[in-house]
Amino acid sequence: MLPGTTPDDGMTLPPNNTNSATNVHEARNALGKRLRELRHQAGLTGKQLAESLAWPPSKVSKLENGRQTPTDDDIHGWTQVTGTTDEAEALLASLHTLEVQHAEWQRQFKTGLSAHQNExxxxxxxxxxxxxxxxxxxxxxLQTPEYARARFAQGIAMFRAPNDINEAVRARAQRQEMLYRPDKRFHFILTEAALRFRLASPEVTLGQLDRLVSLSALPNVKLGIIGFETHYVVAPWHGFWILDHDRVMVETYSAELNLAQPQEVELYGQVFEQLATVASYGRAARAIITGVIDDLAPDATEDGS
Incomplete structure (x- = not known):
């Protein structure tokens, strides 16, 4: 969820409907409204349109009211029956923009996880x-192959995706090669909770924490850690990525949101800078990581015995 904050004064409100979710809802509604207009222009009832396309009558209502996202085939069928095939290209463009903005994991992982890594x-x-x-x-x-494998395994289980976990791990490892390219810059901020959550075995987590310490020394990588004792200015509602100054990517349980409206990118940039002001860097960040390593080491020893 997008933090309900005013970046200038640092006031934090309870989570509310996000701008991103609102924009997706509005875009789906706008597409449905246009489909309804084309049906009305053709003089067809919803039942008649549904019968022409061998659809259940409820599908027409769902598409027109933004409760269901149409497929490419739905758009083609709709414009053919309503005699508006000249509208198909514009409608498909609207649909594909919506798909990019709200890319459901179930659809993205239909052919496996490695394809998404390549995208x-x-x-x-x-x-x-x-x-x-x-x-x-x-x-x-920043993930080790073992930690990545644990994360991909959860995705496969949740979405019943094809098990191409080996290919997905290799694809992620290949992506990580850009960390060593001098023409790219990286600024990561993690909470101490992200270091401590048991999302993999203690042994795997220890290896992951060691890797964080090593990567923090790269000249083009800036790694900040926000310790538990830190007083936040902006609440850490969810993770996000900002790519250059053009796009924000947010992962939810069901989908990947891609935000490109200037005011949204600017807001996330402000939130990131607020988080950066309370993060620890360099030796202080590594001290937090090594503290977690010290706390976790006995558990790894017990599990390995």
Missing amino acids: IADLDARTKFFRAFEATVIPGL
């Missing part, structure tokens, strides 16, 4: 400056 790699190649805040998980670009 992200294309976006990585175009991006020069990465800013990422994570409150609960280690960012993918």
Whole structure:
């Protein structure tokens, strides 16, 4: 959820409907409204349109009222029956914009997880400056193969996706090679909770924490850690990525939101800077990480015995 904050005064409100969710809802409603207009212009009732396309009558109502997102085939069928095939291209453009803004994991993972990693790699190649805040998980670009495997395993289980976990881990490892490219810059901010959450075995988590210490020394990587004792100015409602100054990516349980409206990108940039002001860097950040390592080490020893 987008933090309900006023960045200038630091006041925090309870989570509310996010701008991103509102925009997705409005875009789906606008597309449905246009479909309804085309049906009315053709003089068809919803029942007649549904019968022409061999659809259940409820589907027409769901599409027109924004309760269901149409497919490409739905758009083509609708414009053919209403005699408005010249509108198909514009409608498909609206649909695809909506799909990018709200990309459901169930649909993205239909063919496996590695394909999504490769899609992200294309976006990585175009991006020069990465800013990422994570409150609960280690960012993918910083993950060890073992930690990544644990995260992908959860995705496969949740979405019943094809098990291409080996290919997905390899694709993520290949993406991480850009951490060593001098033409790219990275600024990561993690909460101490992200270091401590048991999202993998103690042994895997220890290896992950060691990797964070190593990566923090890279010249083009800036790693900030927000300790438990820190007084937040902006509440850490959720993780997000800012790519250059053009796009914000937010992952929810059901979908990946891609925000590109200037006011949204600017707001997330302000939130990131507020979080950066309370994060610890350099030796102080590594001290937090090593403190977590010391606390976790006995558990790893017990599990390994």
